Amino acid sequence: MNAVPKKKPEAAKNVAKRRGPSLAERLNAWRELHLFSFVSSFGRIVQRPVSTLMTIGVIAVALALPLCFAVLLVNVEQLSGAFRESREISLFLKPGASAESVQNTRERVESDPRVESVVLRTPEEGMAEFRQLTDFAGALALLEENPLPAVLVVTPKPSESPLELARFFQEKAPDVDFVQHDAAWRARLSAWLEFGHGLALTIAALLGLGVLLVVGNTVRLDILSRAEEISTMQLLGATDGFVRRPFLYLGAWYGLFAGLLALSIARLARSALADPVAGLAESYGSHFSLQGLPGLWSIGALAASVALGWLGAYLAASHHLRHTLPERD
Amino acid sequence: MALLKFDRVSKRYAAGHEALTEVSFEVDQGEMLFVTGHSGAGKSTLLRLIHLSERASRGAVYFDGLNLSRIDRRGLPKHRRRVGVVYQDHRLLMDRSLFDNVALPLIIQGVPRGEISKRVRLILDKVGLGGRERALPIQLSSGEQQRVGIARAVVAQPSLLVADEPTGNLDPGLSEEIMDLFAALPSQGTAVIVASHDLHQVKRMRKRVLVLDHGKLIDDFRPESVRPEAAPR
Numbered sequence: 001m002n003a004v005p006k007k008k009p010e011a012a013k014n015v016a017k018r019r020g021p022s023l024a025e026r027l028n029a030w031r032e033l034h035l036f037s038f039v040s041s042f043g044r045i046v047q048r049p050v051s052t053l054m055t056i057g058v059i060a061v062a063l064a065l066p067l068c069f070a071v072l073l074v075n076v077e078q079l080s081g082a083f084r085e086s087r088e089i090s091l092f093l094k095p096g097a098s099a100e101s102v103q104n105t106r107e108r109v110e111s112d113p114r115v116e117s118v119v120l121r122t123p124e125e126g127m128a129e130f131r132q133l134t135d136f137a138g139a140l141a142l143l144e145e146n147p148l149p150a151v152l153v154v155t156p157k158p159s160e161s162p163l164e165l166a167r168f169f170q171e172k173a174p175d176v177d178f179v180q181h182d183a184a185w186r187a188r189l190s191a192w193l194e195f196g197h198g199l200a201l202t203i204a205a206l207l208g209l210g211v212l213l214v215v216g217n218t219v220r221l222d223i224l225s226r227a228e229e230i231s232t233m234q235l236l237g238a239t240d241g242f243v244r245r246p247f248l249y250l251g252a253w254y255g256l257f258a259g260l261l262a263l264s265i266a267r268l269a270r271s272a273l274a275d276p277v278a279g280l281a282e283s284y285g286s287h288f289s290l291q292g293l294p295g296l297w298s299i300g301a302l303a304a305s306v307a308l309g310w311l312g313a314y315l316a317a318s319h320h321l322r323h324t325l326p327e328r329d
Numbered sequence: 330m331a332l333l334k335f336d337r338v339s340k341r342y343a344a345g346h347e348a349l350t351e352v353s354f355e356v357d358q359g360e361m362l363f364v365t366g367h368s369g370a371g372k373s374t375l376l377r378l379i380h381l382s383e384r385a386s387r388g389a390v391y392f393d394g395l396n397l398s399r400i401d402r403r404g405l406p407k408h409r410r411r412v413g414v415v416y417q418d419h420r421l422l423m424d425r426s427l428f429d430n431v432a433l434p435l436i437i438q439g440v441p442r443g444e445i446s447k448r449v450r451l452i453l454d455k456v457g458l459g460g461r462e463r464a465l466p467i468q469l470s471s472g473e474q475q476r477v478g479i480a481r482a483v484v485a486q487p488s489l490l491v492a493d494e495p496t497g498n499l500d501p502g503l504s505e506e507i508m509d510l511f512a513a514l515p516s517q518g519t520a521v522i523v524a525s526h527d528l529h530q531v532k533r534m535r536k537r538v539l540v541l542d543h544g545k546l547i548d549d550f551r552p553e554s555v556r557p558e559a560a561p562r
Binding site for chain 2: 029030032033036229235239
């Protein structure tokens, strides 16, 4: 009853023929599989334009918020850069000081070893500058005397503290009426910008988490709609990587398109605000214009968006695959 | 060494129902056999233990000398590539062409594209569907769909093919065609296990028959011992 049937010679030959493909063939097949997943996942996006657009739109808006905030920070930093980096101290001399007195004070300040350079702005120069910068030229013309004092613009040596030098001149220079160095204001501005950076990062992190959830949920729904197909592929010997791969590309596509849309939104916002801001700046005599995100920032934002899409898909697919093993009793 | 060995295998489900009890048998390379029994006898459970859709509760299933209970998540795809499966409901991907359906196991195994094309056309010719590579499964009859399922199961030349009621939905003529396709596989080195309650077909094929009853293996007929009056009823 239990006699073992002899293996037929033909069968043995066929068994011997079963050998795996070479490494080069496997690498080629691996490349083809990635290419196939890359193209087919794009095809799935195109097949469902409405749901795809909605998903991409939600992700793009989430990404656009921190991007717009980044644009704002870039411009505030640019605007404040000159103020923040300025080390100049303005010594306003006593009104009515004679030219000789002004010159003496200038020489005395210049001879201080902590001072790198001194520039004198005479009351006449100050008045001329004032006329150019403001709309009060008519009113200024009515003044009988020039009320502006002479000003010494002092630049300390790089190793010196502007704040200490300002205090010194305020206390020790008898001809100096008033010393201006807005250290507190600059410190406050720096603190606000630091806070802005932190806020931008926090918002980006929170919205990045939102992007993960959106992509993850979209891919999860796609996985559920293809659960039978996935199950069939697994029964045919598909590895987790094989099953997961098209979904990873799908997530990356979502991230790429959402990133491009978010960058476009940020660009549109900048364009919409550029003219009003330029007009506002011009009214203050400034040539400031609103800048967009630097090129590297844009590339970084796009890469981060693709990575978020990929990661969201990876998490969703891995979660599904974890529950598809035969249970052990 | 046997290709497949069940050693006192039992399967108990969480609800307490014991689908298989102390089942032991061996299958050699290139052998074809039937598993028969009434509905609920444990035929499908036995097949599911072979391609690891489920795991045994007690005892051990050995495939090519390897205890299947030791196969973890990483090893599972490798094992399943060596076991082709044919389902009663075909489990074809309805939005893919016949070519894509049959090519799937080869794609999964990383077979080069040129080789895939050659092997898929060859196997579709063998099952009588040559020239219809671009058709969708929905354009085929049930018998033709089953032939696609068989082509997909054998295209990667598995060591073992298991078929769960492969002719359950087919008329007798088509059933004979399908069984003849299975019967040709052992000569190519593929062992075949067919779960079927169609005793007419089982008798006609004159192959080894395992008879299950309430999860127990009650008979193991060899072809030479099967007489019409002794065949399983």
